[in-house]
Amino acid sequence: MDSIQQNPEAISYLNQKEAAEIDEILMGPLGFSVDQLMELAGLSVAAAIAEVYRPSEYSRVLTICGPGNNGGDGLVAARHLYHFGYKPFICYPKRTAKPLYDGLVTQLESMSVPFLSLEDLPKDLSDSFDILVDAIFGFSFHGSPRPPFDDLIQRLVALKINGDTHQKSPAIISIDIPSGWHVEEGDLSGEGIKPDMLVSLTAPKLCAKRFSGSHHFLGGRFVPPSIRNKFNLQLPAYPGTSMCVRIGKPPKIDISSLRENYISPALLEEEVVADPFDQFQKWFDDAMAAGLKEPNAMALSTTGKDGKPSSRIVLLKGVDKDGFVWYTNYEGRKGQQIAENPHAALLFYWDDLNRQVRIEGPVQKVSDEESEQYFHSRPRGSQIGAIVSQQSTVIPGRHVLLDEYKQLEAKYSDGSVIPKPKYWGGYRLKPEMFEFWQGQKSRLHDRLCYILETVDGKTAWRIERLAP
Numbered sequence: 001m002d003s004i005q006q007n008p009e010a011i012s013y014l015n016q017k018e019a020a021e022i023d024e025i026l027m028g029p030l031g032f033s034v035d036q037l038m039e040l041a042g043l044s045v046a047a048a049i050a051e052v053y054r055p056s057e058y059s060r061v062l063t064i065c066g067p068g069n070n071g072g073d074g075l076v077a078a079r080h081l082y083h084f085g086y087k088p089f090i091c092y093p094k095r096t097a098k099p100l101y102d103g104l105v106t107q108l109e110s111m112s113v114p115f116l117s118l119e120d121l122p123k124d125l126s127d128s129f130d131i132l133v134d135a136i137f138g139f140s141f142h143g144s145p146r147p148p149f150d151d152l153i154q155r156l157v158a159l160k161i162n163g164d165t166h167q168k169s170p171a172i173i174s175i176d177i178p179s180g181w182h183v184e185e186g187d188l189s190g191e192g193i194k195p196d197m198l199v200s201l202t203a204p205k206l207c208a209k210r211f212s213g214s215h216h217f218l219g220g221r222f223v224p225p226s227i228r229n230k231f232n233l234q235l236p237a238y239p240g241t242s243m244c245v246r247i248g249k250p251p252k253i254d255i256s257s258l259r260e261n262y263i264s265p266a267l268l269e270e271e272v273v274a275d276p277f278d279q280f281q282k283w284f285d286d287a288m289a290a291g292l293k294e295p296n297a298m299a300l301s302t303t304g305k306d307g308k309p310s311s312r313i314v315l316l317k318g319v320d321k322d323g324f325v326w327y328t329n330y331e332g333r334k335g336q337q338i339a340e341n342p343h344a345a346l347l348f349y350w351d352d353l354n355r356q357v358r359i360e361g362p363v364q365k366v367s368d369e370e371s372e373q374y375f376h377s378r379p380r381g382s383q384i385g386a387i388v389s390q391q392s393t394v395i396p397g398r399h400v401l402l403d404e405y406k407q408l409e410a411k412y413s414d415g416s417v418i419p420k421p422k423y424w425g426g427y428r429l430k431p432e433m434f435e436f437w438q439g440q441k442s443r444l445h446d447r448l449c450y451i452l453e454t455v456d457g458k459t460a461w462r463i464e465r466l467a468p
Helices: 017-025 032-054 069-083 099-110 149-161 206-210 226-230 274-288 333-340 366-376 381-389 398-409
Strands: 002-005 011-015 060-065 087-091 131-135 173-174 195-203 214-218 244-246 295-304 309-315 316-322 325-328 343-350 354-366 422-427 434-440 446-455 458-465
Touching: 011 206, 017 226, 032 069, 032 131, 032 173, 032 195, 032 214, 032 244, 060 069, 060 295, 069 087, 069 099, 069 131, 069 173, 149 173, 173 244, 206 422, 274 316, 274 343, 274 354, 274 458, 295 325, 295 333, 309 325, 309 333, 325 333, 325 366, 343 422, 366 422
Parallel strands: 060 087, 060 131, 131 173, 173 195, 195 214
Antiparallel strands: 002 011, 214 244, 295 309, 295 343, 316 325, 325 422, 343 354, 354 422, 354 434, 434 446, 446 458
16 A cells, blocks of 8 residues: 555555455445445445536446446446436446346336447447446456457547547546556556546555546545554545545636536526516525525625625525515625615526526615514524624734634623624615526527516516527
8 A cells, every 4th residue: 555645635545455455344344235335336436427527518428337346336326327317328248147236237227227238339439428437347357358348448448549539528437447457557558448537436546546537536435444544544535425525636627618508498488477576486496496505695796986896695584575685784895885875786596407596676774673583583603793793894813703702602601682783784675677597508598587667657577588
């Protein structure tokens, strides 16, 4: 085992003997079963793919499975990719006759995932697939690949040799070891698979040092402390609840090349609600149902008398036919700008739904009663924080905030009512304009604008379509 300094931490690399020994311990005294480890490994692979390749642009995934555990990891990954919104296909020419593998095949067949024979595979894989998952051989493989896998490996190799003849060559993802590589020394001939992504499992193998693709991830979030200590493993921390973690820096990207070709249902005039408040509530409910993080987050843009705009993210805390409500410090920059120019713009952006909503209108403070009621509904820590922060003022350091917070925390530790500061409260924007935006292919986005107008003394909303 060896370690090298990755940015920002040292990562351990396993040789073949150590990798096999770790598996024996996991499935022996530590009580893991093969199917447990396979499930976690396959989920890690699918999560890593989803981190980089969105199904809107890389939907067709061919997983080429070998006869061993690496092939099983590929079958599990394909099942998860199906649920992530991809269109998986399987090539599994040498099936393993064991209940575990039979069950994985049955699960995929029950979802109508196609299994392609060698004869069914197109000669040029780049025409039919966006992602090719190499799940042929793992770290236990010895010797030279035999038919039919030798030919399949050569097809993957040829894609990178001939990739310049295609507008977009499929991304190749190898599970744990690029098939055909030496576990410790890598691509000995220099003519092996050149994957775009390598998903190492448990810990990277020594050959991963010679991986030169764009994306290296570690998966298999199941290594217990006893194994870390026994093998002195230095592994990166997994972020949050993620099943994979990137090793090394992501590749440098030309910002001008970043683009998303949105795929969404059309937003048509005859299908939206006549009242924009009701249409907003419908879309907000969709964002909630989609499980988006903080769907009530909105960009608030304000301008003072100097005409210089400023924006920041705030949280929507109430909406009804009277307007959109948020709470803040009245003496901060946005409060000062609203005092000078009581008009503002709101922007909601719901990335996973390809939607945004713009709202414009005059702003006024909510009643003291509303502010008082909301203030005392907040966690006590947030109430103290509102007193501590003299928003937008310059302070000598974070310690000033923490010191005052501790003092107030002690003062109100008896559970007594924390008084709302006079400089803290809510604002309400009363909309005069809504725009509902739905991303579409080729930048031909849908934009429906609701304009409040007065006709014969009566106010009503007029819907207009705007060019994207």
